[in-house]
Amino acid sequence: MSFLGRFTRPAPRVDADSWDPDLARMRAAAVRRDWPALRERLAGIPDGQERTWLLARVADVEGIETWIPAVVAAEPDSALALLVSGAHRVSWAWEARTGYRAVHVSQERFRTFHERLRVAEEELYEAAEREPDWVTPWYFLQRAGRGLQVGQETSRLRFEAAVRRCPEHLGSHEQQLQQVCSKWSGSHEEMHAFARTSMLKGSEGGPLGELVALAHLEHWLELDGGEDMAYIRRPDVVAELHEAADRSVRHPAYGRPRDWLSTYNTFAMAFSLAGEKKAAAELFNALEGRVTEFPWEYLSGDPTKAFSKWRAKAGG
Incomplete structure (x- = not known):
């Protein structure tokens, strides 16, 4: 394999069967x-x-x-x-x-x-x-x-x-989580409380850390331009994202359950928006171009374009 070949990144794509x-x-x-x-x-x-x-x-x-x-x-x-x-x-x-x-x-x-x-x-x-x-x-x-x-x-x-x-x-x-978010008659406060409480009640290495990342993406989505990026790059938000990843996708007990691709994509997008390039790159590298429509559809009608853009920024 050539020097360039070893560093060629897989082209991002969505698969209707989720590679399963x-x-x-x-x-x-x-x-x-x-x-x-x-x-x-x-x-x-x-x-x-x-x-x-x-x-x-x-x-x-x-x-x-x-x-x-x-x-x-x-x-x-x-x-x-x-x-x-x-x-x-x-x-x-x-x-x-x-x-x-x-x-x-x-x-x-x-x-x-x-x-x-x-x-x-x-x-x-x-x-x-x-x-x-x-x-x-x-x-x-x-x-x-x-x-x-x-x-x-x-x-x-x-x-x-x-x-x-x-x-x-x-x-x-x-x-x-959707039921208690603001767009479904809930509130940001209720949504974040539910996400964090559920994660802490769950096992370490379990799946529920993703809820914290999802809650921050939902909050980001509801804010106007400028406010959204300021929010998701706040130190407390970044710290919560890392804590959630440490309890789920980065925990040795997590493994790779059947639905791991969507969880990795969620954390990849959250860390990308938060400006955490190293954390995002680790997830992008593990995904090897496998894109799930959600949550990248929040950024673009073509999830693969959004994935490619943020992967390039992270250096993944």
């Missing part, structure tokens, strides 16, 4: 309407953060709504069929709503959004009743509830139902 072979096979099964194959693979993974993460990405596959009702009808006792149907309806609903602010979403889209979420809730509650130990239905009920504006009390109860079943479930903590 299991996910790729599940999404392919969903595309070809192969329920037996999808059922077998999902059933082979114990319910928890891994299954939730996988199903959340399978649920994004277009067209599941055209064949999953027949599966539910053919397997009336199957909690897994109801779970897949409910999960997809949640994703399908948010697709109808779009990511625009409410003032820019038509009434027709909102009606479709709410109709799909209401059906999803019925299916998810039924799945939860049939399999009371499963956390995944409660995760999707959190997502549905935010869209239906069920209120902070009901949202909190759904979060508590999830963490009773899986105390360090990252997805459910992320959903509750």
Whole structure:
């Protein structure tokens, strides 16, 4: 290999299957309407953060709504069929709503959004009743509830139902973080308190340190130009980011769970904005060009461009 070749950085790219072979096979099964194959693979993974993460990405596959009702009808006792149907309806609903602010979403889209979420809730509650130990239905009920504006009390109860079943479930903590942030009728103070308390209650080397980075990115996003960078480069904010990384991605016990790429991308963006080039470069180097759309979409319609820009600044 040439001198230059050894230092060539991989071109950044987003992968629909998150570079995960299991996910790729599940999404392919969903595309070809192969329920037996999808059922077998999902059933082979114990319910928890891994299954939730996988199903959340399978649920994004277009067209599941055209064949999953027949599966539910053919397997009336199957909690897994109801779970897949409910999960997809949640994703399908948010697709109808779009990511625009409410003032820019038509009434027709909102009606479709709410109709799909209401059906999803019925299916998810039924799945939860049939399999009371499963956390995944409660995760999707959190997502549905935010869209239906069920209120902070009901949202909190759904979060508590999830963490009773899986105390360090990252997805459910992320959903509750969104619920208490300012854009969903919470506040910056409540959001940061939730993130830090959750991290400290969790195990060292566990996943919940990411919540602190997410909270600071959400706060940064709400500020005007100039104020945003001044905020995220404050010494106390930088110190909290390092503490969170030390308790999660930089801790020897962290390893690389199935969803590690999104966590590394989150910390890479947070450290980049905070001006912590060395910390960001370590994460960029580990990622080897593997980009997750979130959170880079906060910076650009093309996440790979944002990733490339900040990777170059960090020297990663």
